Amino acid sequence: MASIKKITFAAAMKYISEIEKRKTFAIISHPDAGKTTLTEKFLLFGGAIQTAGAVKSNKIKKHATSDFMEIERQRGISVATSVMTFEYDGHLINLLDTPGHKDFAEDTFRTLTAVDSVVLVIDSVNGVEPQTRRLMEVIAMRKTPVIVFINKMDRDGKNRFDLLEEIENELKIQLHPMTVPINSGKDFKGVYDLHEKSLVLFTAGTKANDEDVVKISDLNDPILNAKIGERDADTLREDVELIDGVYGALNEADYLSGNTAPVFFGSAVNNFGVKEMLDTFIRIAPTPRPRHTTTRDILPSEDKFSGFIFKIHANLDPKHRDRIAFLRVCSGKFSRSTYYKHVRLEKDIRFNNPYSFLARQKDVIEEAFPGDVVGLFDTGNFKIGDTLTEGESFFFTGIPSFSPEIFKEVVNKDPLKTKQLEKGLNQLTDEGVAQLFTQFGGNKKIIGCVGELQFEVIQYRLLQEYGASVQMNSMPFYKACWITSDNPKKLEDFTKYKQANIAEDKDGHLVYLAQSEWFLNTEITNNPDIKFHFTSEIN
Numbered sequence: 001m002a003s004i005k006k007i008t009f010a011a012a013m014k015y016i017s018e019i020e021k022r023k024t025f026a027i028i029s030h031p032d033a034g035k036t037t038l039t040e041k042f043l044l045f046g047g048a049i050q051t052a053g054a055v056k057s058n059k060i061k062k063h064a065t066s067d068f069m070e071i072e073r074q075r076g077i078s079v080a081t082s083v084m085t086f087e088y089d090g091h092l093i094n095l096l097d098t099p100g101h102k103d104f105a106e107d108t109f110r111t112l113t114a115v116d117s118v119v120l121v122i123d124s125v126n127g128v129e130p131q132t133r134r135l136m137e138v139i140a141m142r143k144t145p146v147i148v149f150i151n152k153m154d155r156d157g158k159n160r161f162d163l164l165e166e167i168e169n170e171l172k173i174q175l176h177p178m179t180v181p182i183n184s185g186k187d188f189k190g191v192y193d194l195h196e197k198s199l200v201l202f203t204a205g206t207k208a209n210d211e212d213v214v215k216i217s218d219l220n221d222p223i224l225n226a227k228i229g230e231r232d233a234d235t236l237r238e239d240v241e242l243i244d245g246v247y248g249a250l251n252e253a254d255y256l257s258g259n260t261a262p263v264f265f266g267s268a269v270n271n272f273g274v275k276e277m278l279d280t281f282i283r284i285a286p287t288p289r290p291r292h293t294t295t296r297d298i299l300p301s302e303d304k305f306s307g308f309i310f311k312i313h314a315n316l317d318p319k320h321r322d323r324i325a326f327l328r329v330c331s332g333k334f335s336r337s338t339y340y341k342h343v344r345l346e347k348d349i350r351f352n353n354p355y356s357f358l359a360r361q362k363d364v365i366e367e368a369f370p371g372d373v374v375g376l377f378d379t380g381n382f383k384i385g386d387t388l389t390e391g392e393s394f395f396f397t398g399i400p401s402f403s404p405e406i407f408k409e410v411v412n413k414d415p416l417k418t419k420q421l422e423k424g425l426n427q428l429t430d431e432g433v434a435q436l437f438t439q440f441g442g443n444k445k446i447i448g449c450v451g452e453l454q455f456e457v458i459q460y461r462l463l464q465e466y467g468a469s470v471q472m473n474s475m476p477f478y479k480a481c482w483i484t485s486d487n488p489k490k491l492e493d494f495t496k497y498k499q500a501n502i503a504e505d506k507d508g509h510l511v512y513l514a515q516s517e518w519f520l521n522t523e524i525t526n527n528p529d530i531k532f533h534f535t536s537e538i539n
């Protein structure tokens with residue numbers, strides 16, 4: 001007889017406390033703003049690493065062990081999205097790393113579907129940069145709560161108020177300063193923490209320690225003049241008065257709804273201003289949030305497990321071609337060696353060696369809770385957006401697929417390897433590195449990517465991992481968009497008439513490939529019954 005599992009009150013309470021303990025987030029930035037440096041400081045505070053420089057050196061070590069990653073090393077970018085789990089002040093923090101390079105933006109966008117909040121790093125010298133804008137569009141779409149860290153205050157950056165205005169205007173988000181900087185560059189003296197009402201003094205090259213923090217609840221206290229000089233004290237008093245007048249107290253509900261972003265000023269490389277931000281993050285950042293699905297909203301506290309795959313990573317060891325699927329747990333408890341329903345394939349599968357990323361070690365785990373990311377070995381069962389449940393059928397929604405902007409026809413150079421090529425193309429596009437289209441009529445295989453670099457990675461991997469040698473010929477398209485219509489006849493006529501520009505994606509959805517913006521706009525105007533979509537939700 002099957003045993004019926006009874007959940008005791010104590011077990012249920014343990015379960016709730018596991019959820020409340022967790023915060024899952026990502027640090028995002030334009031390349032070079034300081035994401036890696038800030039990540040490293042967070043890990044140092046969490047005790048997950050001991051030495052500064054560990055995050056970078058670890059990256060290099062990983063590169064040297066694999067040929068595929070050698071491409072990355074040469075280009076100096078990080079392709080992989082990894083997960084770092086650490087504990088801080090009684091909380092369990094899952095930090096999801098995202099590639100900064102723009103050619104891998106899609107990867108980053110999907111990772112953002114797996115987090116509950118983000119920290120956005122902005123370089124005080126460069127202000128808002130192109131990648132910052134693109135990332136924030138995705139963040140705004142999902143209403144993800146944001147904390148902003150304005151980095152490199154030890155350099156002569158833009159005026160503090162100009163920066164705040166620029167960020168608010170460009171990123172269309174209300175800011176809320178949590179600290180006020182005292183000068184920048186050579187004259188940077190530190191910040192005044194508005195929440196703690198304390199002055200945090202900066203000395204270049206040294207780590208902030210307790211003596212550098214002075215409690216000053218009344219800014220007219222003569223100690224302020226003594227610490228930073230009369231002129232800077234006057235400016236600080238004016239700044240604080242202005243900020244208090246304009247912004248008032250932080251409304252946490254506005255932060256949680258993604259409408260207001262608390263802002264910190266600091267210098268990641270000097271570990272300055274980082275702890276203030278981390279402490280606030282711990283205090284206000286959301287615990288695992290409810291998630292939308294195709295049938296209903298799923299609460300993290302539900303007792304049945306559910307989760308989705310947001311990233312698939314090729315195993316970089318060429319001797320083992322299995323892959324690692326990254327699962328975000330959304331509800332219930334995930335347990336090792338337990339059968340779960342793979343909703344798309346309608347079959348039950350179990351995982352005997354799921355692992356977590358605690359302290360950057362890959363450890364086999366017995367269980368995982370909402371907010372956690374679990375690595376699952378995959379032999380080709382998964383694609384991005386797949387949902388696992390304890391039996392219920394639904395898909396988590398809002399996992400985007402973006403319309404590619406560069407297109408190449410894949411030409412098989414070795415007819416004996418047709419099967420391998422097909423398999424390779426299917427598996428690589430399941431990983432979400434590119435999209436595969438089949439042109440109508442002609443049956444040409446076309447790969448669409450957001451960045452040129454991805455083609456090289458695909459060509460290289462097809463050869464290395466599948467033995468398939470291909471040539472990639474550029475196609476004269478500028479954008480792909482999905483087309484739908486309430487009028488099937490109109491859609492049929494359009495696809496017939498425009499055959500050379502029509503393709504199917506892997507799921508059989510119709511796609512229009514436009515040669516230029518002009519063509520696209522003309523077709524949109526001439527075909528009011530047809531809807532042109534620029535992103536397609538995987539589910």
Ligand code: GDP
Pocket residue numbers: 029030031032033034035036037038100151152153154155266267268269270
């Ligand atoms: P990422 O590309 O966003 O991950 O940026 P990194 O963390 O690799 O930083 C890019 C460069 O900026 C590195 O040379 C860092 O040492 C430097 N950097 C990071 N934080 C600061 C800072 O607060 N001040 C200064 N002057 N340089 C910094």
